[in-house]
Amino acid sequence: xxxxxxxxxxxxxxxxxxxxxxxxxxxxxxxxxxxxxxxxxxxxxxxxxxxxxxxxxxxxxxxxxxxxxxxxxxxxxxxxxxxxxxxxxxxxxxxxxxxxxxxxxxxxxxxxxxxxxxxxxxxxxxxxxxxxxxxxxxxxxxxxxxxxxxxxxxxxxxxxxxxxxxxxxxxxxxxxxxxxxxxxxxxxxxxxxxxxxxxxxxxxxxxxxxxxxxxxxxxxxxxxxxxxxxxxxxxxxxxxxxxxxxxxxxxxxxxxxxxxxxxxxxxxxx
Amino acid sequence: xxxxxxxxxxxxxxxxxxxxxxxxxxxxxxxxxxxxxxxxxxxxxxxxxxxxxxxxxxxxxxxxxxxxxxxxxxxxxxxxxxxxxxxxxxxxxxxxxxxxxxxxxxxxxxxxxxxxxxxxxxxxxxxxxxxxxxxxxxxxxxxxxxxxxxxxxxxxxxxxxxxxxxxxxxxxxxxxxxxxxxxxxxxxxxxxxxxxxxxxxxxxxxxxxxxxxxxxxxxxxxxxxxxxxxxxxxxxxxxxxxxxxxxxx
Numbered sequence: 169x170x171x172x173x174x175x176x177x178x179x180x181x182x183x184x185x186x187x188x189x190x191x192x193x194x195x196x197x198x199x200x201x202x203x204x205x206x207x208x209x210x211x212x213x214x215x216x217x218x219x220x221x222x223x224x225x226x227x228x229x230x231x232x233x234x235x236x237x238x239x240x241x242x243x244x245x246x247x248x249x250x251x252x253x254x255x256x257x258x259x260x261x262x263x264x265x266x267x268x269x270x271x272x273x274x275x276x277x278x279x280x281x282x283x284x285x286x287x288x289x290x291x292x293x294x295x296x297x298x299x300x301x302x303x304x305x306x307x308x309x310x311x312x313x314x315x316x317x318x319x320x321x322x323x324x325x326x327x328x329x330x331x332x333x334x335x336x337x338x339x340x341x342x343x344x345x346x347x348x349x350x351x352x353x354x355x356x357x358x359x360x361x362x363x364x365x366x367x368x369x370x371x372x373x374x375x376x377x378x379x380x381x382x383x384x385x386x387x388x389x390x391x392x393x394x395x396x397x398x399x400x401x402x403x404x405x406x407x408x409x410x411x412x413x414x415x416x417x418x419x420x421x422x423x424x425x426x427x428x429x430x431x432x433x434x435x436x437x438x
Numbered sequence: 439x440x441x442x443x444x445x446x447x448x449x450x451x452x453x454x455x456x457x458x459x460x461x462x463x464x465x466x467x468x469x470x471x472x473x474x475x476x477x478x479x480x481x482x483x484x485x486x487x488x489x490x491x492x493x494x495x496x497x498x499x500x501x502x503x504x505x506x507x508x509x510x511x512x513x514x515x516x517x518x519x520x521x522x523x524x525x526x527x528x529x530x531x532x533x534x535x536x537x538x539x540x541x542x543x544x545x546x547x548x549x550x551x552x553x554x555x556x557x558x559x560x561x562x563x564x565x566x567x568x569x570x571x572x573x574x575x576x577x578x579x580x581x582x583x584x585x586x587x588x589x590x591x592x593x594x595x596x597x598x599x600x601x602x603x604x605x606x607x608x609x610x611x612x613x614x615x616x617x618x619x620x621x622x623x624x625x626x627x628x629x630x631x632x633x634x635x636x637x638x639x640x641x642x643x644x645x646x647x648x649x650x651x652x653x654x655x656x657x658x659x660x661x662x663x664x665x666x667x668x669x670x671x672x673x674x675x676x677x678x679x680x681x682x683x684x685x686x687x
Contacts, residue, residue, distance in 0.1 A: 292589075318588055318607060318608060319588075321587045321588040321606045321607070321608065322587060322588040322589045322608065324585075324587050325586075325587025325588060325589050325590045325606075325609075326589070328584060328587070329590070369604075369606070369624075371585055371603070371604060
Protein backbone atom coordinates (compact mmCIF):
# COMPACT_ATOMS: atom_id res chain seq x y z
CA UNK A 169 0.00 0.00 0.00
CA UNK A 170 1.26 3.41 -0.95
CA UNK A 171 1.46 6.25 1.53
CA UNK A 172 -0.67 9.11 0.27
CA UNK A 173 0.69 12.53 1.17
CA UNK A 174 -1.15 15.76 0.39
CA UNK A 175 0.75 19.03 0.16
CA UNK A 176 -1.73 21.72 1.08
CA UNK A 177 -2.00 25.20 2.61
CA UNK A 178 -5.30 26.95 2.03
CA UNK A 179 -3.49 30.10 0.98
CA UNK A 180 -2.04 30.49 -2.49
CA UNK A 181 1.56 31.28 -3.41
CA UNK A 182 3.14 29.87 -0.26
CA UNK A 183 5.14 27.14 -2.03
CA UNK A 184 2.91 24.08 -2.35
CA UNK A 185 4.03 23.15 -5.85
CA UNK A 186 7.70 23.86 -5.08
CA UNK A 187 7.33 21.63 -2.03
CA UNK A 188 5.48 18.87 -3.89
CA UNK A 189 8.23 18.81 -6.52
CA UNK A 190 11.05 18.70 -3.97
CA UNK A 191 9.46 16.21 -1.57
CA UNK A 192 8.53 13.79 -4.35
CA UNK A 193 11.98 14.12 -5.92
CA UNK A 194 13.59 13.58 -2.53
CA UNK A 195 11.55 10.44 -1.85
CA UNK A 196 12.36 9.07 -5.30
CA UNK A 197 16.07 9.86 -4.91
CA UNK A 198 16.10 7.58 -1.92
CA UNK A 199 14.83 4.77 -4.11
CA UNK A 200 11.11 4.93 -3.27
CA UNK A 201 8.86 4.64 -6.27
CA UNK A 202 6.99 7.93 -6.17
CA UNK A 203 4.29 9.65 -8.20
CA UNK A 204 3.32 13.28 -7.83
CA UNK A 205 -0.18 14.30 -8.93
CA UNK A 206 -1.11 17.87 -9.87
CA UNK A 207 -4.64 18.53 -8.57
CA UNK A 208 -4.66 22.13 -9.77
CA UNK A 209 -6.92 21.54 -12.77
CA UNK A 210 -7.04 24.63 -14.95
CA UNK A 211 -3.89 26.22 -13.45
CA UNK A 212 -1.36 23.50 -13.85
CA UNK A 213 2.17 24.40 -12.77
CA UNK A 214 3.78 21.25 -11.50
CA UNK A 215 4.87 20.18 -14.98
CA UNK A 216 6.71 23.50 -15.37
CA UNK A 217 8.60 23.09 -12.11
CA UNK A 218 9.39 19.49 -12.99
CA UNK A 219 10.43 20.57 -16.50
CA UNK A 220 8.18 18.14 -18.33
CA UNK A 221 5.57 20.49 -19.76
CA UNK A 222 6.57 19.65 -23.32
CA UNK A 223 5.95 15.97 -22.73
CA UNK A 224 2.34 16.23 -21.51
CA UNK A 225 0.00 14.31 -23.82
CA UNK A 226 -2.72 12.98 -21.55
CA UNK A 227 -3.56 14.22 -18.08
CA UNK A 228 -5.26 13.34 -14.80
CA UNK A 229 -8.74 14.27 -16.08
CA UNK A 230 -8.29 12.17 -19.23
CA UNK A 231 -7.55 9.18 -17.02
CA UNK A 232 -10.54 9.85 -14.75
CA UNK A 233 -12.84 10.11 -17.73
CA UNK A 234 -11.46 6.96 -19.32
CA UNK A 235 -9.96 8.74 -22.33
CA UNK A 236 -6.48 7.47 -21.55
CA UNK A 237 -4.85 4.82 -19.39
CA UNK A 238 -2.64 5.66 -16.45
CA UNK A 239 0.42 4.47 -18.27
CA UNK A 240 -0.30 6.82 -21.14
CA UNK A 241 -0.66 9.79 -18.82
CA UNK A 242 2.22 9.18 -16.39
CA UNK A 243 5.38 11.06 -17.31
CA UNK A 244 8.67 9.52 -16.25
CA UNK A 245 11.11 12.03 -14.79
CA UNK A 246 14.37 12.33 -16.70
CA UNK A 247 16.58 13.04 -13.67
CA UNK A 248 15.37 10.62 -11.03
CA UNK A 249 14.76 7.02 -11.98
CA UNK A 250 11.77 6.19 -9.78
CA UNK A 251 9.79 9.42 -10.13
CA UNK A 252 6.62 9.88 -12.16
CA UNK A 253 4.40 12.91 -12.74
CA UNK A 254 0.66 12.87 -13.36
CA UNK A 255 -0.08 16.32 -14.78
CA UNK A 256 -3.30 18.30 -14.36
CA UNK A 257 -5.52 19.30 -17.22
CA UNK A 258 -5.21 22.90 -18.29
CA UNK A 259 -8.48 23.04 -20.20
CA UNK A 260 -11.00 21.45 -17.83
CA UNK A 261 -12.89 22.55 -14.76
CA UNK A 262 -12.01 21.37 -11.27
CA UNK A 263 -15.40 19.64 -11.10
CA UNK A 264 -13.98 17.07 -13.53
CA UNK A 265 -12.27 15.58 -10.47
CA UNK A 266 -14.95 13.28 -9.06
CA UNK A 267 -14.52 11.44 -5.78
CA UNK A 268 -14.97 8.07 -7.50
CA UNK A 269 -12.66 9.00 -10.36
CA UNK A 270 -9.90 10.17 -8.02
CA UNK A 271 -10.31 7.06 -5.90
CA UNK A 272 -9.99 4.82 -8.95
CA UNK A 273 -6.76 6.49 -10.03
CA UNK A 274 -5.29 6.50 -6.52
CA UNK A 275 -6.16 2.83 -6.00
CA UNK A 276 -4.49 1.91 -9.27
CA UNK A 277 -1.38 3.93 -8.40
CA UNK A 278 -1.28 2.36 -4.91
CA UNK A 279 -0.65 -1.03 -6.47
CA UNK A 280 2.71 -0.06 -7.93
CA UNK A 281 3.95 3.04 -6.08
CA UNK A 282 5.36 3.52 -2.58
CA UNK A 283 4.43 7.19 -2.29
CA UNK A 284 1.67 9.26 -3.86
CA UNK A 285 2.20 12.99 -3.41
CA UNK A 286 -0.89 15.12 -4.11
CA UNK A 287 -0.18 18.74 -4.99
CA UNK A 288 -3.28 20.61 -3.83
CA UNK A 289 -4.62 23.80 -5.42
CA UNK A 290 -5.05 26.83 -3.17
CA UNK A 291 -8.37 27.50 -1.47
CA UNK A 292 -10.80 25.21 0.30
CA UNK A 293 -12.99 24.43 -2.67
CA UNK A 294 -13.58 21.25 -4.60
CA UNK A 295 -10.08 20.79 -6.03
CA UNK A 296 -8.42 21.20 -2.64
CA UNK A 297 -10.97 18.89 -0.98
CA UNK A 298 -10.33 16.19 -3.59
CA UNK A 299 -6.56 16.51 -3.13
CA UNK A 300 -6.78 15.94 0.63
CA UNK A 301 -9.68 13.48 0.74
CA UNK A 302 -7.65 10.26 0.38
CA UNK A 303 -4.57 11.46 2.28
CA UNK A 304 -2.83 9.48 5.02
CA UNK A 305 -0.51 12.36 5.80
CA UNK A 306 -0.56 16.07 5.14
CA UNK A 307 2.27 18.53 4.70
CA UNK A 308 0.81 21.92 5.55
CA UNK A 309 2.91 24.57 3.84
CA UNK A 310 2.88 27.83 5.75
CA UNK A 311 4.63 31.19 5.38
CA UNK A 312 5.59 32.97 8.58
CA UNK A 313 2.82 35.54 8.37
CA UNK A 314 -0.56 35.85 10.06
CA UNK A 315 -2.87 35.26 7.09
CA UNK A 316 -1.01 32.18 5.95
CA UNK A 317 -1.08 30.75 9.48
CA UNK A 318 -4.82 31.39 9.71
CA UNK A 319 -5.47 29.61 6.40
CA UNK A 320 -3.31 26.68 7.47
CA UNK A 321 -5.38 26.42 10.62
CA UNK A 322 -8.52 26.33 8.49
CA UNK A 323 -7.14 23.57 6.28
CA UNK A 324 -6.09 21.57 9.37
CA UNK A 325 -9.70 21.73 10.56
CA UNK A 326 -10.87 20.47 7.17
CA UNK A 327 -8.32 17.62 7.23
CA UNK A 328 -9.74 16.49 10.56
CA UNK A 329 -13.36 16.69 9.46
CA UNK A 330 -13.66 16.16 5.71
CA UNK A 331 -10.96 13.66 4.79
CA UNK A 332 -11.78 10.03 4.16
CA UNK A 333 -10.00 9.06 7.38
CA UNK A 334 -12.22 11.47 9.32
CA UNK A 335 -15.40 10.32 7.61
CA UNK A 336 -14.59 6.65 8.16
CA UNK A 337 -13.60 7.26 11.77
CA UNK A 338 -10.07 5.92 11.17
CA UNK A 339 -6.87 7.29 12.69
CA UNK A 340 -6.65 10.97 11.84
CA UNK A 341 -4.53 12.28 8.97
CA UNK A 342 -0.96 12.75 10.24
CA UNK A 343 -0.08 16.43 10.09
CA UNK A 344 3.30 18.03 9.35
CA UNK A 345 4.13 21.70 9.40
CA UNK A 346 6.52 22.95 6.74
CA UNK A 347 7.48 26.57 7.14
CA UNK A 348 8.64 28.11 3.86
CA UNK A 349 10.08 31.51 2.88
CA UNK A 350 11.62 31.79 6.33
CA UNK A 351 13.90 34.76 6.80
CA UNK A 352 15.62 34.84 10.21
CA UNK A 353 16.75 38.46 9.72
CA UNK A 354 13.20 39.64 9.25
CA UNK A 355 12.07 37.54 12.19
CA UNK A 356 14.64 39.29 14.36
CA UNK A 357 13.34 42.66 13.23
CA UNK A 358 9.86 41.56 14.16
CA UNK A 359 8.64 41.68 10.56
CA UNK A 360 7.87 37.97 10.44
CA UNK A 361 6.48 35.39 12.81
CA UNK A 362 9.11 33.11 14.29
CA UNK A 363 9.12 29.31 14.03
CA UNK A 364 8.10 29.17 17.68
CA UNK A 365 5.16 31.52 17.09
CA UNK A 366 3.82 29.45 14.22
CA UNK A 367 4.35 26.16 16.03
CA UNK A 368 2.62 27.54 19.08
CA UNK A 369 -0.41 28.73 17.13
CA UNK A 370 -0.89 25.70 14.89
CA UNK A 371 0.11 23.09 17.48
CA UNK A 372 1.34 20.45 15.01
CA UNK A 373 4.82 18.89 14.65
CA UNK A 374 7.41 20.76 12.59
CA UNK A 375 8.67 18.89 9.52
CA UNK A 376 11.08 21.55 8.37
CA UNK A 377 11.94 25.18 7.80
CA UNK A 378 12.84 26.24 4.26
CA UNK A 379 14.80 29.51 4.20
CA UNK A 380 13.75 32.28 1.83
CA UNK A 381 16.20 32.15 -1.04
CA UNK A 382 16.73 33.41 -4.56
CA UNK A 383 17.78 29.88 -5.45
CA UNK A 384 14.20 28.64 -4.99
CA UNK A 385 12.96 31.11 -7.60
CA UNK A 386 15.81 30.39 -10.01
CA UNK A 387 15.30 26.65 -9.72
CA UNK A 388 11.55 27.04 -10.38
CA UNK A 389 12.20 29.08 -13.47
CA UNK A 390 14.65 26.50 -14.78
CA UNK A 391 12.25 23.63 -14.13
CA UNK A 392 14.43 22.10 -11.47
CA UNK A 393 13.11 20.86 -8.12
CA UNK A 394 15.12 22.88 -5.60
CA UNK A 395 16.08 19.75 -3.65
CA UNK A 396 18.42 18.92 -6.54
CA UNK A 397 20.37 22.14 -5.83
CA UNK A 398 22.28 20.15 -3.29
CA UNK A 399 24.68 22.91 -2.31
CA UNK A 400 21.98 25.43 -1.49
CA UNK A 401 20.50 25.90 1.96
CA UNK A 402 16.95 25.58 0.61
CA UNK A 403 17.89 22.31 -1.13
CA UNK A 404 19.43 20.94 2.05
CA UNK A 405 16.44 22.04 4.09
CA UNK A 406 14.15 20.03 1.80
CA UNK A 407 16.54 17.10 2.04
CA UNK A 408 16.22 17.26 5.83
CA UNK A 409 12.44 17.46 5.58
CA UNK A 410 12.31 14.31 3.43
CA UNK A 411 14.55 12.51 5.93
CA UNK A 412 12.23 13.50 8.78
CA UNK A 413 9.19 12.43 6.77
CA UNK A 414 10.81 8.98 6.56
CA UNK A 415 11.29 8.92 10.31
CA UNK A 416 14.92 10.03 10.64
CA UNK A 417 15.91 12.41 13.42
CA UNK A 418 17.55 15.54 12.05
CA UNK A 419 18.29 18.76 13.82
CA UNK A 420 16.52 21.81 12.43
CA UNK A 421 18.83 24.17 10.49
CA UNK A 422 18.64 27.57 8.84
CA UNK A 423 16.52 28.99 11.62
CA UNK A 424 18.96 31.63 12.79
CA UNK A 425 20.51 34.56 11.02
CA UNK A 426 23.46 33.58 8.81
CA UNK A 427 25.22 36.92 8.93
CA UNK A 428 25.40 36.90 12.68
CA UNK A 429 29.01 36.77 13.74
CA UNK A 430 30.59 34.41 16.22
CA UNK A 431 30.78 37.02 18.95
CA UNK A 432 27.19 38.16 18.85
CA UNK A 433 26.06 34.56 19.00
CA UNK A 434 28.37 33.99 21.98
CA UNK A 435 26.96 36.98 23.80
CA UNK A 436 23.34 36.13 23.12
CA UNK A 437 23.87 32.50 23.99
CA UNK A 438 25.78 33.35 27.15
CA UNK B 439 -49.35 20.22 -17.03
CA UNK B 440 -48.20 16.69 -17.56
CA UNK B 441 -46.86 14.48 -14.79
CA UNK B 442 -43.31 14.67 -16.07
CA UNK B 443 -43.37 18.44 -15.91
CA UNK B 444 -44.43 18.21 -12.29
CA UNK B 445 -41.57 15.91 -11.38
CA UNK B 446 -39.06 18.12 -13.16
CA UNK B 447 -39.96 21.18 -11.16
CA UNK B 448 -38.57 21.71 -7.71
CA UNK B 449 -40.70 20.51 -4.81
CA UNK B 450 -42.43 23.18 -2.86
CA UNK B 451 -40.89 22.03 0.42
CA UNK B 452 -38.49 19.68 2.05
CA UNK B 453 -38.89 17.98 5.40
CA UNK B 454 -35.99 18.31 7.76
CA UNK B 455 -35.58 17.12 11.29
CA UNK B 456 -35.19 19.90 13.79
CA UNK B 457 -34.74 19.94 17.50
CA UNK B 458 -35.80 22.96 19.42
CA UNK B 459 -35.74 23.53 23.11
CA UNK B 460 -39.19 24.41 24.38
CA UNK B 461 -40.69 25.63 27.58
CA UNK B 462 -43.05 23.17 29.25
CA UNK B 463 -45.72 24.20 31.71
CA UNK B 464 -46.12 21.49 34.29
CA UNK B 465 -49.71 21.67 35.40
CA UNK B 466 -50.71 20.45 38.90
CA UNK B 467 -54.39 21.41 38.79
CA UNK B 468 -56.51 23.70 36.66
CA UNK B 469 -58.63 26.62 37.71
CA UNK B 470 -58.76 29.24 35.01
CA UNK B 471 -58.74 32.28 37.34
CA UNK B 472 -55.86 30.99 39.40
CA UNK B 473 -54.09 29.87 36.25
CA UNK B 474 -54.29 33.35 34.79
CA UNK B 475 -53.17 34.99 38.04
CA UNK B 476 -50.15 32.70 38.33
CA UNK B 477 -49.32 33.19 34.69
CA UNK B 478 -49.49 36.96 34.98
CA UNK B 479 -47.24 36.76 38.02
CA UNK B 480 -44.64 34.67 36.17
CA UNK B 481 -44.66 36.90 33.14
CA UNK B 482 -44.12 40.00 35.23
CA UNK B 483 -40.81 38.51 36.40
CA UNK B 484 -39.38 38.30 32.91
CA UNK B 485 -41.71 39.94 30.40
CA UNK B 486 -39.30 39.69 27.47
CA UNK B 487 -38.75 35.99 27.87
CA UNK B 488 -42.39 34.97 27.62
CA UNK B 489 -43.34 37.09 24.66
CA UNK B 490 -44.56 34.89 21.78
CA UNK B 491 -43.00 31.72 23.08
CA UNK B 492 -44.36 28.30 22.14
CA UNK B 493 -45.50 26.35 25.18
CA UNK B 494 -46.12 22.71 25.95
CA UNK B 495 -48.59 21.68 28.64
CA UNK B 496 -47.18 18.75 30.54
CA UNK B 497 -49.72 16.67 32.45
CA UNK B 498 -47.40 14.11 33.94
CA UNK B 499 -47.80 15.64 37.41
CA UNK B 500 -51.42 16.68 36.99
CA UNK B 501 -53.41 15.87 40.12
CA UNK B 502 -56.80 17.37 39.27
CA UNK B 503 -59.75 15.74 37.55
CA UNK B 504 -59.45 15.23 33.81
CA UNK B 505 -62.93 16.73 33.46
CA UNK B 506 -61.58 20.01 34.80
CA UNK B 507 -59.05 20.21 32.00
CA UNK B 508 -60.43 22.88 29.74
CA UNK B 509 -57.84 23.27 27.04
CA UNK B 510 -59.86 25.92 25.20
CA UNK B 511 -59.81 28.18 28.24
CA UNK B 512 -56.14 27.45 28.81
CA UNK B 513 -55.26 28.32 25.22
CA UNK B 514 -57.33 31.49 25.37
CA UNK B 515 -55.71 32.63 28.62
CA UNK B 516 -52.24 31.97 27.27
CA UNK B 517 -53.05 33.70 24.01
CA UNK B 518 -54.13 36.83 25.91
CA UNK B 519 -50.60 36.91 27.32
CA UNK B 520 -48.95 36.26 23.95
CA UNK B 521 -48.07 32.68 24.76
CA UNK B 522 -48.86 29.99 22.18
CA UNK B 523 -49.84 26.56 23.42
CA UNK B 524 -48.72 24.15 20.73
CA UNK B 525 -49.00 20.75 22.28
CA UNK B 526 -49.71 18.52 25.21
CA UNK B 527 -47.70 15.84 26.88
CA UNK B 528 -50.54 13.71 28.16
CA UNK B 529 -50.50 11.03 30.82
CA UNK B 530 -53.62 9.06 29.82
CA UNK B 531 -56.02 8.48 26.94
CA UNK B 532 -58.71 10.82 28.27
CA UNK B 533 -56.24 13.68 28.33
CA UNK B 534 -55.06 12.79 24.86
CA UNK B 535 -58.64 12.82 23.58
CA UNK B 536 -59.29 16.21 25.16
CA UNK B 537 -56.07 17.60 23.66
CA UNK B 538 -56.94 16.28 20.24
CA UNK B 539 -60.36 17.91 20.58
CA UNK B 540 -58.62 21.24 21.12
CA UNK B 541 -56.44 20.69 18.01
CA UNK B 542 -53.28 20.47 20.08
CA UNK B 543 -50.31 18.36 19.03
CA UNK B 544 -49.58 15.29 21.14
CA UNK B 545 -46.04 14.92 22.33
CA UNK B 546 -44.57 11.63 23.39
CA UNK B 547 -44.50 11.30 27.15
CA UNK B 548 -41.65 9.92 29.19
CA UNK B 549 -38.63 11.55 30.64
CA UNK B 550 -39.09 15.24 30.45
CA UNK B 551 -35.60 16.53 30.99
CA UNK B 552 -35.89 18.80 33.92
CA UNK B 553 -33.82 21.86 33.61
CA UNK B 554 -34.68 24.74 35.86
CA UNK B 555 -36.13 26.92 33.11
CA UNK B 556 -35.07 30.57 33.17
CA UNK B 557 -37.04 31.04 36.33
CA UNK B 558 -36.00 34.45 37.53
CA UNK B 559 -36.35 34.48 41.34
CA UNK B 560 -36.67 30.86 42.32
CA UNK B 561 -37.84 31.63 45.83
CA UNK B 562 -40.93 33.41 44.54
CA UNK B 563 -42.82 30.14 44.39
CA UNK B 564 -41.67 27.84 47.15
CA UNK B 565 -44.13 25.03 46.46
CA UNK B 566 -43.10 24.84 42.81
CA UNK B 567 -39.47 24.76 43.79
CA UNK B 568 -40.14 22.01 46.27
CA UNK B 569 -41.95 19.96 43.65
CA UNK B 570 -38.95 20.22 41.35
CA UNK B 571 -36.55 19.11 44.02
CA UNK B 572 -35.98 15.38 43.28
CA UNK B 573 -32.27 15.36 42.35
CA UNK B 574 -32.02 16.69 38.82
CA UNK B 575 -29.33 14.99 36.74
CA UNK B 576 -27.08 17.75 35.45
CA UNK B 577 -26.74 17.82 31.67
CA UNK B 578 -23.43 16.14 30.79
CA UNK B 579 -20.57 18.39 29.74
CA UNK B 580 -19.23 18.10 26.22
CA UNK B 581 -15.47 17.47 26.23
CA UNK B 582 -13.24 18.21 23.24
CA UNK B 583 -9.61 17.07 23.09
CA UNK B 584 -8.68 18.36 19.62
CA UNK B 585 -7.88 21.96 18.73
CA UNK B 586 -10.94 23.80 17.45
CA UNK B 587 -9.61 25.22 14.19
CA UNK B 588 -10.55 28.27 12.17
CA UNK B 589 -13.92 27.76 10.51
CA UNK B 590 -15.01 25.03 12.93
CA UNK B 591 -17.85 25.33 15.38
CA UNK B 592 -18.42 23.31 18.54
CA UNK B 593 -21.79 23.48 20.25
CA UNK B 594 -22.91 22.10 23.60
CA UNK B 595 -26.69 22.56 23.44
CA UNK B 596 -27.39 21.46 27.02
CA UNK B 597 -24.57 21.70 29.51
CA UNK B 598 -21.01 22.92 29.78
CA UNK B 599 -18.36 22.81 27.09
CA UNK B 600 -14.83 21.80 28.09
CA UNK B 601 -12.01 22.12 25.57
CA UNK B 602 -8.58 20.69 26.37
CA UNK B 603 -6.87 22.36 23.40
CA UNK B 604 -6.66 25.76 21.77
CA UNK B 605 -9.68 27.48 20.24
CA UNK B 606 -8.17 29.12 17.19
CA UNK B 607 -8.90 32.48 15.64
CA UNK B 608 -11.89 32.09 13.35
CA UNK B 609 -13.34 29.20 15.38
CA UNK B 610 -16.53 29.42 17.42
CA UNK B 611 -17.52 27.57 20.59
CA UNK B 612 -21.01 27.76 22.05
CA UNK B 613 -22.64 26.29 25.14
CA UNK B 614 -25.86 26.47 27.07
CA UNK B 615 -23.75 26.47 30.23
CA UNK B 616 -20.15 27.41 31.02
CA UNK B 617 -17.21 27.22 28.64
CA UNK B 618 -13.79 26.07 29.85
CA UNK B 619 -10.80 26.33 27.53
CA UNK B 620 -7.61 24.72 28.86
CA UNK B 621 -5.54 26.40 26.18
CA UNK B 622 -5.55 29.78 24.51
CA UNK B 623 -8.97 31.13 23.54
CA UNK B 624 -8.33 32.91 20.24
CA UNK B 625 -11.73 32.54 18.58
CA UNK B 626 -15.26 33.34 19.69
CA UNK B 627 -16.81 31.91 22.83
CA UNK B 628 -20.53 32.19 23.54
CA UNK B 629 -21.72 30.85 26.90
CA UNK B 630 -25.28 30.74 28.23
CA UNK B 631 -26.74 30.90 24.74
CA UNK B 632 -30.23 30.02 26.00
CA UNK B 633 -30.11 32.98 28.35
CA UNK B 634 -28.35 31.55 31.41
CA UNK B 635 -26.87 34.72 32.89
CA UNK B 636 -24.94 32.76 35.50
CA UNK B 637 -22.83 31.07 32.81
CA UNK B 638 -19.11 31.89 32.74
CA UNK B 639 -16.18 31.54 30.39
CA UNK B 640 -12.82 30.30 31.70
CA UNK B 641 -9.62 30.18 29.66
CA UNK B 642 -5.87 29.73 30.05
CA UNK B 643 -5.05 32.66 27.83
CA UNK B 644 -7.57 35.29 26.81
CA UNK B 645 -6.91 36.21 23.16
CA UNK B 646 -10.52 36.00 22.04
CA UNK B 647 -12.17 37.68 19.08
CA UNK B 648 -15.42 37.81 21.01
CA UNK B 649 -16.79 36.61 24.34
CA UNK B 650 -20.53 36.49 25.01
CA UNK B 651 -22.60 35.48 28.00
CA UNK B 652 -26.37 35.24 27.62
CA UNK B 653 -26.21 37.59 24.67
CA UNK B 654 -24.06 40.25 26.34
CA UNK B 655 -20.78 40.41 24.49
CA UNK B 656 -17.42 42.10 24.23
CA UNK B 657 -15.14 42.11 21.21
CA UNK B 658 -11.38 41.73 21.18
CA UNK B 659 -10.84 45.49 21.18
CA UNK B 660 -12.71 45.89 24.46
CA UNK B 661 -11.01 42.93 26.13
CA UNK B 662 -7.42 44.19 25.89
CA UNK B 663 -7.33 46.04 29.22
CA UNK B 664 -7.68 43.32 31.82
CA UNK B 665 -6.19 39.86 31.71
CA UNK B 666 -5.28 39.86 28.03
CA UNK B 667 -3.13 36.84 27.18
CA UNK B 668 -3.48 35.47 30.70
CA UNK B 669 -5.70 33.03 32.53
CA UNK B 670 -9.06 34.60 33.32
CA UNK B 671 -12.69 34.00 34.02
CA UNK B 672 -15.42 36.11 32.50
CA UNK B 673 -18.84 36.53 34.06
CA UNK B 674 -21.89 38.73 33.83
CA UNK B 675 -22.45 41.32 36.55
CA UNK B 676 -25.29 43.83 36.20
CA UNK B 677 -25.47 43.17 32.48
CA UNK B 678 -21.77 43.90 32.01
CA UNK B 679 -19.09 41.35 31.22
CA UNK B 680 -16.42 41.34 33.92
CA UNK B 681 -12.99 39.82 33.35
CA UNK B 682 -11.10 38.58 36.41
CA UNK B 683 -7.59 37.11 36.32
CA UNK B 684 -7.76 33.57 37.71
CA UNK B 685 -4.90 34.06 40.15
CA UNK B 686 -6.93 36.81 41.82
CA UNK B 687 -10.20 34.93 41.87
